[in-house]
Amino acid sequence: MIRTPWNERNGRFSPLKAIVFAGLFLPAAWIVYLAATGALDPKVVTEMIHRTGLWAIRFLLLSLLVTPLMRSARYTKLVAIRRMVGVAAFAYASAHLCLYVVDQHYDLVHVASEIALRFYLTIGFVAWLGLAALAATSTDAMIRRLGAKWRTLHTLVYGIAVLGLLHFMIQAKADITEPAIMIGLFLVLMLFRLALKNGAPAWAAALAGAALAPPLTALTEAGWYALVRHIPFREVLDANLDPDMAFRPSAFVLAGGTALLAVALLRRNPEPKRAPQVARSAPSGAR
Numbered sequence: 316m317i318r319t320p321w322n323e324r325n326g327r328f329s330p331l332k333a334i335v336f337a338g339l340f341l342p343a344a345w346i347v348y349l350a351a352t353g354a355l356d357p358k359v360v361t362e363m364i365h366r367t368g369l370w371a372i373r374f375l376l377l378s379l380l381v382t383p384l385m386r387s388a389r390y391t392k393l394v395a396i397r398r399m400v401g402v403a404a405f406a407y408a409s410a411h412l413c414l415y416v417v418d419q420h421y422d423l424v425h426v427a428s429e430i431a432l433r434f435y436l437t438i439g440f441v442a443w444l445g446l447a448a449l450a451a452t453s454t455d456a457m458i459r460r461l462g463a464k465w466r467t468l469h470t471l472v473y474g475i476a477v478l479g480l481l482h483f484m485i486q487a488k489a490d491i492t493e494p495a496i497m498i499g500l501f502l503v504l505m506l507f508r509l510a511l512k513n514g515a516p517a518w519a520a521a522l523a524g525a526a527l528a529p530p531l532t533a534l535t536e537a538g539w540y541a542l543v544r545h546i547p548f549r550e551v552l553d554a555n556l557d558p559d560m561a562f563r564p565s566a567f568v569l570a571g572g573t574a575l576l577a578v579a580l581l582r583r584n585p586e587p588k589r590a591p592q593v594a595r596s597a598p599s600g601a602r
């Protein structure tokens with residue numbers, strides 16, 4: 316039987332998989348459309364590098380969201396799209412790398428030396444190698460072949476995400492709003508997983524993410540500006556509490572964490588109704 320991305324394991328058509336599969340192509344189609352209509356002129360390739368990089372990191376984080384969302388919403392069918400979204404992150408990162416090669420006039424020696432010499436490119440490249448390893452081992456045959464080792468190998472995704480986020484943060488230079496938001500959302504997901512691993516129910520895991528990730532985001536943002544741009548730490552930190560300031564990354568992260576918490580609370584299992592014990596366990600004659 317031929318397996319297509321929009322079919323379930325039993326061969327049945329899955330509308331969820333079909334919609335997600337089509338959706339993964341939309342950013343690429345939009346980027347190509349903008350380039351073809353001159354909307355990215357005059358720096359078409361540079362713009363395309365930025366947009367493909369952004370979608371690579373977005374899809375990577377979305378693939379990490381699948382499990383927390385599935386556990387919070389109690390919607391196990393979501394697991395079917397995790398692999399697809401992860402492979403899309405690799406595809407966008409590969410397009411990003413190819414466009415960088417085009418931007419460097421196909422001079423592979425120069426590309427290699429830039430990757431070796433510029434720290435943010437080095438970590439981007441290591442992240443890409445990691446994504447390539449995960450994509451190459453994502454087929455059913457490889458999952459079967461690797462057995463228990465597959466799970467261990469795929470925990471690499473967290474390290475890869477950290478490298479991708481660092482690459483994003485370093486190249487952002489003056490304004491780190493979007494990378495800081497992404498880092499905060501990543502923290503929401505990691506805190507969720509950590510709490511779940513320690514036996515917490517989904518709602519408590521979501522609460523941990525929603526409560527702890529926003530202050531950690533504010534600290535990361537203030538620390539970064541202090542270290543790289545020499546802006547006083549307290550000044551950036553205080554901006555988080557200033558109602559006159561535009562929304563800070565911590566506010567977006569709070570919104571994201573709260574949304575996950577709301578899903579977990581709405582889908583929280585009501586206390587299971589206890590069956591009357593006596594009636595159940597007593598021998599029939601005793602009733």
Ligand code: HEM
Nearest residue numbers: 365368369371372408412415436439440442443479483486
């Ligand atoms: C394969 C090695 C990679 C190379 C050579 C590379 C190269 C670049 C370059 C040249 C830029 C633009 C920097 C600037 O304009 O100053 C960039 C930005 C970016 N890259 Fe990469 N990158 C690589 C891997 C990755 C990976 C694996 C990801 C994500 C998982 C990623 C995500 C991003 C993001 C999010 C941006 C910023 C986009 C924006 O703010 O508009 N890159 N990268």
